[in-house]
Amino acid sequence: MTSDRAPGWLRDGWPHIWLPYTQMQTADLPQAAVSTEGTRIRLAGGRTLIDGMASWWTACHGYNHPHVIAAMTEQLQRMPHVMFGGLAHEPAFVLARRLAGLAPGNLNRVFFSDSGSVAVEVALKMALQYHYNRGESRRTKFIAFHHGYHGDTTGAMAITDPAEGMHRLFRDLLPQHLFIDIPRDPDGVEKLRALLSDEADTIAGIIVEPLVQGAGGMKFHDADVLRDIAGYARHFGALLIADEIFTGFGRTGSMFACDQARVVPDIMCVGKALTGGTIGLAATLATDEVYEAFLGAAETKALMHGPTYMANPLACAAANASLDLFEREDRLGQAKMLERLLADGLAPCRDLPGVEEVRAKGAIGVVEFRRKPDAPELRRQFLEEGVWIRPFGNIVYLTPALTATAEDVATLTGVIIKVLSARTAQPA
Ligand code: PMP
Numbered sequence: 428m429t430s431d432r433a434p435g436w437l438r439d440g441w442p443h444i445w446l447p448y449t450q451m452q453t454a455d456l457p458q459a460a461v462s463t464e465g466t467r468i469r470l471a472g473g474r475t476l477i478d479g480m481a482s483w484w485t486a487c488h489g490y491n492h493p494h495v496i497a498a499m500t501e502q503l504q505r506m507p508h509v510m511f512g513g514l515a516h517e518p519a520f521v522l523a524r525r526l527a528g529l530a531p532g533n534l535n536r537v538f539f540s541d542s543g544s545v546a547v548e549v550a551l552k553m554a555l556q557y558h559y560n561r562g563e564s565r566r567t568k569f570i571a572f573h574h575g576y577h578g579d580t581t582g583a584m585a586i587t588d589p590a591e592g593m594h595r596l597f598r599d600l601l602p603q604h605l606f607i608d609i610p611r612d613p614d615g616v617e618k619l620r621a622l623l624s625d626e627a628d629t630i631a632g633i634i635v636e637p638l639v640q641g642a643g644g645m646k647f648h649d650a651d652v653l654r655d656i657a658g659y660a661r662h663f664g665a666l667l668i669a670d671e672i673f674t675g676f677g678r679t680g681s682m683f684a685c686d687q688a689r690v691v692p693d694i695m696c697v698g699k700a701l702t703g704g705t706i707g708l709a710a711t712l713a714t715d716e717v718y719e720a721f722l723g724a725a726e727t728k729a730l731m732h733g734p735t736y737m738a739n740p741l742a743c744a745a746a747n748a749s750l751d752l753f754e755r756e757d758r759l760g761q762a763k764m765l766e767r768l769l770a771d772g773l774a775p776c777r778d779l780p781g782v783e784e785v786r787a788k789g790a791i792g793v794v795e796f797r798r799k800p801d802a803p804e805l806r807r808q809f810l811e812e813g814v815w816i817r818p819f820g821n822i823v824y825l826t827p828a829l830t831a832t833a834e835d836v837a838t839l840t841g842v843i844i845k846v847l848s849a850r851t852a853q854p855a
Contacts, residue, residue, distance in 0.1 A: 432705055437804040458810070463490030466828050466835050468815055479809075479816040479825045479839045484641070486704030487676055488752050489828040495703045502741050507624075511539070515594045518743035524712060525750050531680055532691030534712040538730065539738035543672040543698035544578025546709035549732050550694045551582050553713060554632040554666045556566050557720045559729050569604045570622065570665070574643035575636060586634050588643050605630075607664035609640070609648050616655050623663040632666035632693070633659075637684035638788065641673035645793045645824050647786060648686035650704055657690045664748045666693040666717065667760040672709065677753070680789035693717050703749030704828075708742035710754045712767050727771075761829045765790040768826060772840030779847050781852075783821075792825040794843065805846060812842040823847070 437459045446454060459471035461843040468476045481487065488495065502518065509516060514658040538553075540546050551569065558566035571577070571586040578584070584592040585601040597737050602750055605626065610616040623630060637653050640646040660667040669692035674684035678700065681687050685695070694717060698709030721730055752758065769792030773785045776794045784795045801820045816823065816839065825839055 432472055439473070446744050465489040465491070466831050472666065474813070474816040476810070477815055477835055477838055479827055481700075481816055481826055481828045482704055482828050483699070484673055485699045485702075487678070487758065487773070488749065488827045489830045490704065492703060492748075492752065494752060495705055495745055495748040498744045498751075499705060499741060502744035508739050509739045510704055510735075512733065516738075516740050516743075517583065518740045518747060519738035522743045522750075524695050526712060527696070527749065529710050530695060531683060531685050531689075533715045534691065534695055535715055535720040536713045537709045538713070538732070540709045540711065540732075540734050541707050541736045541739070541742075542578075542710050543696065543713065544580040544583045546672065546696040546698050546711045547577045547583040547586075547770050548580055549668060549693040549711040549730075550634070550668045550670075550696050551586070551632075552732055553694055553717065553730060556730065557570060557666060557717050560720045560723075563620050565600075565629050566665075568626065568629050569631055569668075570619075570633040571604055571606055572609045572635060572640070573660055574609070574640045574646050575634070576640065576642035576715065577634060577668075578672075582614070585730070587769050592645075604697075609635075609646075609652060610655055611648060611652055616659075619656065620659055622660055623665065627663050630663065630665045633669060634654055634668040636670045637673075637674055637692075638679050638687060638691070639684065639791060640672050642819075644689075644795075644820055645786075645791060646820055647788050650690075653685070653688040653690050657688070657692070658674045660693075668692060668694045670696045672696050672698040676749075677758045678791065679828070680766060681759060682753070682760045701744050702745040702748065703752065705745045706739075706742045708739065708746055758829045762789045764833075765792075765827065765829065765831065765836065768836040769840065773825075775844050776847060782847075789833075790826060790829055792840070793849070796821045800850070805850070808846045808849075809842060812846065814839055814842045814845065818827060 434457055438717050460468050461471050464479050468478050526537050527535045538549055540549055555567060569586050573590050573846045576587050581600055589606060607614055607618055607622055610619045633656060635656055657667050658714055669685050671683050673695045685692060693714050695712045702708045721728055766787050766789050770787035772794050773794055776782050777785050781796050782794060783797045786793050799821045805818050823843055
């Protein structure tokens with residue numbers, strides 16, 4: 428949309444808006460979205476886009492699923508919010524029980540928060556205080572992986588890849604942790620083992636995005652890599668934190684990515700698709716062993732965290748409705764079908780110059796380039812073709828709703844092939 432056709436609210440509000448990760452001096456006016464339905468986003472002016480990314484990987488059932496909307500409408504009218512200190516409500520208690528039932532192993536305790544980053548902050552504090560409560564107060568460092576991403580708050584940023592998390596810029600703010608490559612081969616495994624062995628009594632935990640490192644470049648690793656990480660964490664007494672904020676709720680083809688490796692982390696973070704893409708909610712789950720370290724007579728042993736909108740009833744009602752849909756409809760089957768459609772649909776990109784790799788896992792399809800393409804230009808071309816796809820770094824990727832149809836995927840992958848072919852046909 429050009430600015431002369433932009434609605435009044437967009438032009439009037441623009442001088443007051445500060446966008447995420449954006450150089451505002453050169454930023455284009457964003458697209459004005461006015462409504463959503465299924466896999467479609469309608470823009471002011473009447474154009475409709477096919478959505479290739481489910482709004483930062485949240486809208487797993489597509490937008491405006493009637494079951495989720497009905498549950499939220501009912502909850503909104505009855506009780507949108509009450510504080511979680513001293514007051515209990517059914518949506519949160521039901522949701523906690525259901526999440527504990529779905530999560531692997533004995534991840535039986537659920538601490539709610541309002542965003543993924545905060546769920547990660549809670550996980551870090553939980554791990555640190557777990558060791559502290561057990562008399563191991565020297566265990567204050569985390570091992571994290573290159574290309575990992577865990578959020579934008581200070582604690583989460585400190586365990587995000589140093590380049591992605593802009594550690595240089597925030598050097599004086601960030602605690603120092605230990606970074607290592609995902610151990611994909613025996614050499615990598617030995618490096619992880621050696622690091623743990625050298626630092627054994629100072630490591631509180633290892634944090635990993637299981638099977639897929641999302642915002643750090645949609646990089647995949649195998650289930651046995653995750654099993655190795657889990658095995659060494661256990662051996663050296665470090666807690667394993669699985670950040671399933673992106674991978675959870677079917678995105679990789681199983682309910683949680685950890686399920687594919689039969690790994691039970693000590694702490695697990697979920698968010699994003701938890702509410703079916705409607706409203707912010709996240710949770711940090713802990714095993715019985717972790718939880719029990721917080722019990723005792725001393726108040727100071729209690730977990731020291733409590734966000735104002737913790738366990739917001741409206742968000743919990745949305746999450747319960749979203750879980751109903753996972754029970755009633757074959758979302759995991761759909762994710763597996765999407766893996767085949769995305770792999771087949773994107774395969775022709777392998778033959779395009781500059782393409783390093785094409786890969787798919789669950790409902791994630793990725794085209795990786797050897798060098799960074801001109802992302803803003805690609806975004807503009809995708810928009811012209813009527814699809815909502817946002818390349819970043821050196822990848823173009825698709826993470827559609829798990830309910831996306833074969834036709835939707837064919838259109839999305841077809842546009843990617845068309846746009847990338849035209850780009851590479853141009854003189855360098
Ligand atoms: N962890 C992972 C793996 C994520 O992908 C994200 C968000 N992209 C976060 C944490 C942070 O979540 P939020 O943006 O809700 O704070």
